[in-house]
Amino acid sequence: xxxxxxxxxxxxxxxxxxxxxxxxxxxxxxxxxxxxxxxxxxxxxxxxxxxxxxxxxxxxxxxxxxxxxxxxxxxxxxxxxxxxxxxxxxxxxxxxxxxxxxxxxxxxxxxxxxxxxxxxxxxxxxxxxxxxxxxxxxxxxxxxxxxxxxxxxxxxxxxxxxxxxxxxxxxxxxxxxxxxxxxxxxxxxxxxxxxxxxx
Ligand SMILES: [Zn+2]
Numbered sequence: 001x002x003x004x005x006x007x008x009x010x011x012x013x014x015x016x017x018x019x020x021x022x023x024x025x026x027x028x029x030x031x032x033x034x035x036x037x038x039x040x041x042x043x044x045x046x047x048x049x050x051x052x053x054x055x056x057x058x059x060x061x062x063x064x065x066x067x068x069x070x071x072x073x074x075x076x077x078x079x080x081x082x083x084x085x086x087x088x089x090x091x092x093x094x095x096x097x098x099x100x101x102x103x104x105x106x107x108x109x110x111x112x113x114x115x116x117x118x119x120x121x122x123x124x125x126x127x128x129x130x131x132x133x134x135x136x137x138x139x140x141x142x143x144x145x146x147x148x149x150x151x152x153x154x155x156x157x158x159x160x161x162x163x164x165x166x167x168x169x170x171x172x173x174x175x176x177x178x179x180x181x182x183x184x185x186x187x188x189x190x191x192x193x194x195x196x197x198x199x
Contacts, residue, residue, distance in 0.1 A: 031076060124180070
């Protein structure tokens with residue numbers, strides 16, 4: 001059931017230098033906190049990482065996101081982040097640059113940013129216990145919709161318009177085992193929205 005790490009979308013990656021350390025310092029601090037809590041990590045039995053974080057770049061549609069397959073790293077730094085320049089959700093295409101390729105869930109992040117310009121940060125974690133506890137108790141995307149698809153983007157839009165997702169900023173991905181998404185006005189806000197449920 002674990003589908004993390006399999007890149008379903010087309011990613012056009014332009015290899016480039018690491019982003020300035022200062023531009024990812026806050027993002028990275030919260031990422032490492034999530035890793036400590038086991039909400040970002042690695043499935044040894046599947047050999048894939050899970051969980052990713054991002055922040056919007058200024059008022060643009062671009063964002064900075066943790067790189068693919070970095071979940072096993074205890075303390076990441078600027079070498080582990082990519083800049084997503086543009087996404088085409090309907091065509092499943094991501095254009096990114098940096099020292100690593102963007103997380104395979106960049107399209108999920110893009111779908112959330114597209115909901116509202118006030119969304120400045122997105123956090124995606126995996127946790128079996130939390131997923132089971134929160135499913136259908138908080139806004140939940142349809143189980144038949146898997147991650148990284150245009151249908152998932154439409155599901156987030158539906159939740160944003162029809163449920164309290166816009167206010168609470170948390171949703172369970174019903175078709176993505178253990179997957180939960182939060183957003184916020186900054187990375188601290190988005191991270192605290194998941195940490196408040198975490199033991
Ligand atoms: Zn995931």
